[in-house]
Amino acid sequence: MELKNLIIVDHPLAKRDLTILRNKNTSPLEFRNAIRRISSVLVTAVTQYFTLKKIKVQTPLEKTTGFVLKDEVVIVPILRAGLSLVESFLELIPDAKVGHIGIYRDEETLKPVDYYLKLPKNLKRAKVLIIDPMLATGGSASAALSFLKRRGAKDITLVCLLSAPQGVSKVINEHEDVKIYTIALDRTLNDKGYILPGLGDAGDRAFGTF
Ligand code: PRP
Ligand code: URA
Numbered sequence: 001m002e003l004k005n006l007i008i009v010d011h012p013l014a015k016r017d018l019t020i021l022r023n024k025n026t027s028p029l030e031f032r033n034a035i036r037r038i039s040s041v042l043v044t045a046v047t048q049y050f051t052l053k054k055i056k057v058q059t060p061l062e063k064t065t066g067f068v069l070k071d072e073v074v075i076v077p078i079l080r081a082g083l084s085l086v087e088s089f090l091e092l093i094p095d096a097k098v099g100h101i102g103i104y105r106d107e108e109t110l111k112p113v114d115y116y117l118k119l120p121k122n123l124k125r126a127k128v129l130i131i132d133p134m135l136a137t138g139g140s141a142s143a144a145l146s147f148l149k150r151r152g153a154k155d156i157t158l159v160c161l162l163s164a165p166q167g168v169s170k171v172i173n174e175h176e177d178v179k180i181y182t183i184a185l186d187r188t189l190n191d192k193g194y195i196l197p198g199l200g201d202a203g204d205r206a207f208g209t210f
Helices: 012-022 028-046 083-092 139-150 165-174 202-207
Strands: 006-008 052-058 063-069 073-079 100-105 112-118 127-135 155-163 179-185
Touching (some): 012 028, 028 083, 028 127, 028 179, 028 202, 073 083, 073 139, 083 127, 100 139
Antiparallel strands (some): 052 063
16 A cells, blocks of 8 residues: 555544544543544644745734735535534634535445535635544545545545545545545454444444434
């Protein structure tokens, strides 16, 4: 696997929170709280090289130089589990726009089924961040990337908490221009397409639908 587009965000707080997420006894409330904390680590990593524009700012004492983000940022959660990451992204990038892509995996075929799409206009010059807790077969992420490219997005980054080698390979092979940020690359998938060791079904665990 060509791994130059895979960035594994290695941080003690992320490792601690991923352990909480993996634990099958973690409640939906604790699960959502851990996702919120771990997402903050991901936002910091993924925005590290964003370009700034200089502005003048008047402090109570004098004028000095300050900074704003140069490019518009568009966050695109993949429904439904991706919603659990949005709050942290907006906390740290408050003027980002939010698009939504509804995709679920058919449980038999594991193929992505799309059911909702609402994106801001003018994606062409925006920095687009697709967010989803899980990158398993890669079907959902690859479909989301194709939708966004068809709508004109040029600069897209995929942000997933937990990834499987199969999903990483699929995205890298089908979208070689896209960088993937993740907290951990797990071992493999089981025959139902779940990540091993993984954390189970992220949407069900975050929203209590099990
Ligand atoms: C999960 C997850 C991803 C997808 C990953 O969503 O949030 O979107 O599976 O699997 P893939 O890489 O094999 O496509 P799911 O289909 O369970 O829908 P949900 O968010 O509505 O629970
Ligand atoms: N989707 C999930 O929520 N979990 C997995 O392990 C794989 C896909």
